[in-house]
Every structure is written in structure tokens, then in C-alpha cells.
Amino acid sequence: MTFFLVASVVKIIVVFTVIMVGVALLTLAERRICAWMQDRLGPNRVGPQGLLQPAADGLKNLLKEETLPAQADKLLFLLAPAMSFVPALLTFAVIPFATPLPTPWGDVDMVVANLPVGFLYILAFGSLGVYGIVLAGWASNNKYSLLGGLRASAQMISYEIAMGMRDCAWRATTTVAVLLLAGNVTLSEVVARQAQSIWFVFPLSLAYFIFIVAAFAETNRLPFDLPEAEGELIAGYHTEYSAMKFSMFYIAEYSNMVTASALMTTLFFGGWDIPFTQWDNAPPWTVVKTIATLAVFTVKVGCFLFLYIWVRWTLPRFRYDQLMALGWKVMLPLALGYVAVLATAIWILHALLGWSYDTRFGLVLFALNVLLAVPLFFGLDRGHLVAGSVAEERA
Amino acid sequence: MAIGVKVMRRPGSQVSYLRATLKGMALTLSHLWRPKVTMQYPEEKSSKDWTLSPRWRGTHRMLTDEQGRAKCVACGLCPQICPANCIKLVPGEDEHGNRYPLIYEIDEFRCVFCGYCQEVCPEEAIHVGVHYENAEYSRDRFVYDLERLCAQTHPVSTLWDPSDPKGE
Numbered sequence: 001m002t003f004f005l006v007a008s009v010v011k012i013i014v015v016f017t018v019i020m021v022g023v024a025l026l027t028l029a030e031r032r033i034c035a036w037m038q039d040r041l042g043p044n045r046v047g048p049q050g051l052l053q054p055a056a057d058g059l060k061n062l063l064k065e066e067t068l069p070a071q072a073d074k075l076l077f078l079l080a081p082a083m084s085f086v087p088a089l090l091t092f093a094v095i096p097f098a099t100p101l102p103t104p105w106g107d108v109d110m111v112v113a114n115l116p117v118g119f120l121y122i123l124a125f126g127s128l129g130v131y132g133i134v135l136a137g138w139a140s141n142n143k144y145s146l147l148g149g150l151r152a153s154a155q156m157i158s159y160e161i162a163m164g165m166r167d168c169a170w171r172a173t174t175t176v177a178v179l180l181l182a183g184n185v186t187l188s189e190v191v192a193r194q195a196q197s198i199w200f201v202f203p204l205s206l207a208y209f210i211f212i213v214a215a216f217a218e219t220n221r222l223p224f225d226l227p228e229a230e231g232e233l234i235a236g237y238h239t240e241y242s243a244m245k246f247s248m249f250y251i252a253e254y255s256n257m258v259t260a261s262a263l264m265t266t267l268f269f270g271g272w273d274i275p276f277t278q279w280d281n282a283p284p285w286t287v288v289k290t291i292a293t294l295a296v297f298t299v300k301v302g303c304f305l306f307l308y309i310w311v312r313w314t315l316p317r318f319r320y321d322q323l324m325a326l327g328w329k330v331m332l333p334l335a336l337g338y339v340a341v342l343a344t345a346i347w348i349l350h351a352l353l354g355w356s357y358d359t360r361f362g363l364v365l366f367a368l369n370v371l372l373a374v375p376l377f378f379g380l381d382r383g384h385l386v387a388g389s390v391a392e393e394r395a
Numbered sequence: 396m397a398i399g400v401k402v403m404r405r406p407g408s409q410v411s412y413l414r415a416t417l418k419g420m421a422l423t424l425s426h427l428w429r430p431k432v433t434m435q436y437p438e439e440k441s442s443k444d445w446t447l448s449p450r451w452r453g454t455h456r457m458l459t460d461e462q463g464r465a466k467c468v469a470c471g472l473c474p475q476i477c478p479a480n481c482i483k484l485v486p487g488e489d490e491h492g493n494r495y496p497l498i499y500e501i502d503e504f505r506c507v508f509c510g511y512c513q514e515v516c517p518e519e520a521i522h523v524g525v526h527y528e529n530a531e532y533s534r535d536r537f538v539y540d541l542e543r544l545c546a547q548t549h550p551v552s553t554l555w556d557p558s559d560p561k562g563e
Binding site for chain 1: 413420423424426429430431433435
């Protein structure tokens with residue numbers, strides 16, 4: 001028991017620190033990558049290659065004046081940054097990021113909390129962060145902020161409501177697909193299942209597509225950053241915030257990105273699994289395995305973070321009605337229909353043919369996905385499905 | 396559409412979302428490795444794409460003769476023509492009857508950098524310069540006296556010549 005407590009505390013401190021440092025570096029990465037994409041150099045003055053820029057930014061934010069609008073709801077105004085910051089960090093707690101670490105006192109799971117209901121926990125906390133945004137928008141007593149907050153809540157509700165749950169419907173529905181394959185909601189089990197056979201991105205490629213779109217919407221990143229919309233809403237919900245409170249919204253946004261990337265890695269790309277090998281999947285656990293799998297996990301998460309940045313500096317923002325049309329008319333029915341099709345396919349393979357989940361099983365489902373993807377991508381590409389962006393032709 | 400919203404009449408068959416997205420992503424990705432246009436200012440002050448024009452009119456410079464004396468003969472043409480009235484000239488005369496400036500001051504804050512002083516100067520003494528780094532710690536440092544004007548080393552401007560408008 002003592003060992004469990006000590007290990008947990010150490011893990012919490014380490015993970016928190018790593019995420020904070022990662023988030024700081026991520027802000028730098030975002031600025032430098034965006035600069036490179038625009039043929040600029042980006043911040044490269046503070047420290048080698050600008051590596052100390054986040055420290056300088058943090059120091060600046062600490063020293064700046066905290067402003068409090070006279071008409072603001074003071075309690076909620078102060079509470080809002082924490083409300084968006086805390087859930088963003090909490091979600092990471094259930095994500096397994098490496099194989100267990102052997103110590104003289106026993107193996108330590110490389111996950112802060114190996115909850116049996118890991119996935120439900122993520123669903124529960126995943127979009128709690130929207131409360132921070134809505135409260136910030138409301139408490140600021142500023143029309144633009146309020147609009148930003150309202151947009152955030154409408155956006156979240158659009159993705160939440162179908163499941164009647166706390167998370168966006170696309171995401172929840174697509175993850176149902178994952179759970180159908182994994183047969184378990186513990187994330188460690190999901191990873192183990194993938195490590196033994198084929199990554200879920202193959203049998204569930206369409207689900208992955210939907211999930212990645214939803215993840216962008218969930219983290220309020222371009223092309224779904226309507227709550228912020230600096231061009232229209234002058235940064236929306238955090239217009240009135242300054243100094244460290246403003247910074248906290250940023251940290252929350254980037255922590256959300258890290259968590260969403262980690263989640264994508266865990267659910268679809270095998271978590272800490274090293275591809276093409278089996279030696280990392282089974283006990284006896286060694287320190288080398290832990291480090292190797294941790295590195296692989298980090299690389300995978302890094303790829304998704306790069307994707308986030310890459311997409312942000314490529315795509316323009318959706319118009320509000322387009323966002324809603326995409327959410328309600330495309331993604332939601334698509335996700336629900338997909339779950340139905342996939343559940344049937346899994347039932348046929350599993351119950352009627354008696355296959356268990358292995359590479360063959362995965363590849364059959366992958367073929368099914370490709371078949372489904374062709375008409376879907378054709379329809380999406382031609383804009384038939386994203387109504388509102390295309391004017392109806394009057395006769 | 397009561398308030399005149401323009402509706403794009405674009406048939407759905409002409410619309411592309413996924414292909415356009417992928418195309419854009421490929422473009423931004425390719426830009427990651429392209430040469431950057433940023434000039435790292437304090438270290439690099441000109442690049443192959445950009446240099447300061449030789450006709451740039453910046454802060455002044457007084458040319459000197461072989462003995463290191465200002466070429467100025469205190470004729471008074473530059474304070475006369477100066478539209479901003481920023482040149483202060485008090486003429487003096489030595490024992491040989493040569494005129495020289497006792498006081499020659501230019502208030503660079505008042506100056507509009509028109510270059511008339513250089514144009515009008517019969518001795519080619521006062522010039523505007525190809526120079527732009529003028530930061531000082533106090534306002535009075537921007538009144539350049541004769542000594543300071545003579546001590547400047549930056550290149551002088553090439554004035555625009557009406558008979559050779561492109562400077563060839």
C-alpha cells in the first residue's frame with residue numbers, strides 16, 4: 001500500500017512535470033513550425049534555437065499585470081482558467097505510456113491511474129474543459145467573449161448530444177468501435193490487444209478518420225477554433241484575460257492537444273507498442289523495455305502534435321453553419337451507421353465464423369473500411385455532404 | 396438575403412474538400428524545407444533580396460577636407476532652403492577672410508530628410524546619409540553639432556538626378 005502511494009505520487013509529479021515542459025516546448029514548436037511553413041525563421045533568439053523562449057514567455061506572463069474587468073463576475077472569472085486547465089491535465093492520468101517498470105519493490109504500471117473504467121473516465125473528463133471556456137466567456141461580461149463561450153458550448157453539445165454523454169458524439173461513437181474490438185474499457189487492455197496483433201487504425205480506419213476530425217473540434221484547434229476566432233471575436237472567451245490567467249488557457253489548450261494525441265496513439269496506433277516486434281509486449285519487464293516503449297510512445301504522440309500544428313497553419317476556419325452541418329449531418333449519422341456496420345461485421349466474424357481478433361481479422365475489417373471509405377470520401381470531397389457551403393441551385 | 400449577402404452559386408460538383416485539403420497540406424509541408432526569407436537583422440543588415448537604396452536619405456554627415464576641417468563655408472544656403480528649419484548656422488571668418496561655421500547644428504528630430512541641404516550645398520559639404528540606426532538615450536542627443544556631423548562615417552546619399560532618373 002505504501003509502495004502504491006509512493007509510486008503514484010512520484011508518477012503524478014513526473015507526468016505533470018513532463019506535460020508542463022512538453023506544453024512549453026509545444027508552444028515553441030508551434031511558433032517555429034508555423035514560421036517555417038511561412039518561409040520565416042520563427043523565434044530563435046532566446047537560447048539555442050529559441051529553446052528558452054517558453055521560459056521567457058512564462059516569466060513575462062508572471063510579471064504582467066492581472067486585470068479584472070469591473071463588471072466581471074469575479075468568482076467565475078477567477079475560476080474559469082482553472083476549470084479549463086485541470087480537466088486538460090486530469091485526462092492524461094489514465095493513458096498508459098510505457099510498459100511496466102520493474103523496481104525492487106515490484107512492477108510499476110506506467111500509467112498514473114490504471115482505472116478499470118479508463119475509457120469512461122476520459123469520456124467524463126474529456127469535455128469538462130468546455131465549462132472553463134463557457135464560464136470565461138460568461139464571467140468576462142464582454143459580448144465577444146460571450147459569443148466565444150456560446151460557440152464553444154454549442155460546438156461541444158453538437159458532438160456530445162447523440163450519446164447523451166459528456167463527450168462528443170463522433171468521438172464517443174467511434175470509440176465504441178474501438179471498444180467493440182477491444183472488448184474492454186481499460187486502456188492498458190486496449191493497448192495490449194493491439195500489441196498482440198494489428199493496430200486498430202487498420203480495422204477501424206474510418207473510425208480513426210472521424211475521431212481525428214472530432215479531436216480537432218474537441219481541442220478547439222483550427223479548422224474548428226470558432227470559440228477563439230481571433231478575426232471575428234478578438235480571441236473570444238479569453239479576450240479579457242491577462243498575464244498568468246491568460247497563460248493558463250493556453251496551457252490548457254496545449255495540454256488538451258497532448259492528451260488528444262496520446263489518446264489517438266493509444267486507441268488507434270498501438271499506444272507504446274513498438275511495431276513489427278513482439279519482444280516488448282510480454283513480461284519479464286525490463287528497464288530497457290520501459291525506455292524503448294516510452295520513446296516510441298513519445299514519437300507517436302509527437303507525430304500527432306505535428307499534425308495538429310500542420311493542419312492549423314494550412315486550413316482556414318470553418319464557417320459556423322458549416323461546422324454544425326458537418327457535425328450533425330455528416331459525422332453523427334456516419335459514426336452511428338459505421339458502428340452498426342462494424343458491429344455486424346465483428347459479430348459475423350466473431351460469432352458466426354468463430355475468429356478471434358488477430359491480424360487476419362483486422363485485415364478483413366480493413367478491407368470493409370476501404371469499401372466504405374471510397375463513397376464517403378467521394379461525397380465529402382464533392383461537398384455533397386457538407387451542406388451550407390454549397391448554394392442550392394435554383395431552377 | 397435582405398441585407399445583400401452575396402451567395403456563391405457554386406455547383407456542388409465543382410467543390411473539392413478533401414483533395415483541396417490534401418493539396419494545401421502538401422504545399423505547407425513543402426514550405427518547411429524551403430529557404431527562409433528572414434533577414435536576421437542585427438547580424439545581417441542586407442541580403443541578396445534586400446539592400447538599403449543608395450538614394451536613402453538618412454541622418455546627415457559633414458564631409459571634411461584634407462586637414463580634417465569641415466568643407467562648409469557658411470554660405471547660409473542650407474538653413475535658407477531647409478523646409479523644416481532644422482539647421483542652425485552661425486558663420487565666422489578667420490584672419491585670411493575664409494568663412495567657416497562657428498556653430499553648425501542640425502536637429503534630426505525636426506529634419507524631414509528631404510535632402511535639399513545636400514542639393515543646395517555649393518561645396519558638397521553637408522550630405523544626407525545612407526544610415527538608419529539612430530537610437531539615443533536622450534532627446535538632446537539628436538541635435539547633431541558640427542563635430543558629430545564630421546565624425547560620421549556612413550556613406551552619403553546619391554541624389555536623384557532629373558537627367559538620369561533611374562540612376563544609371
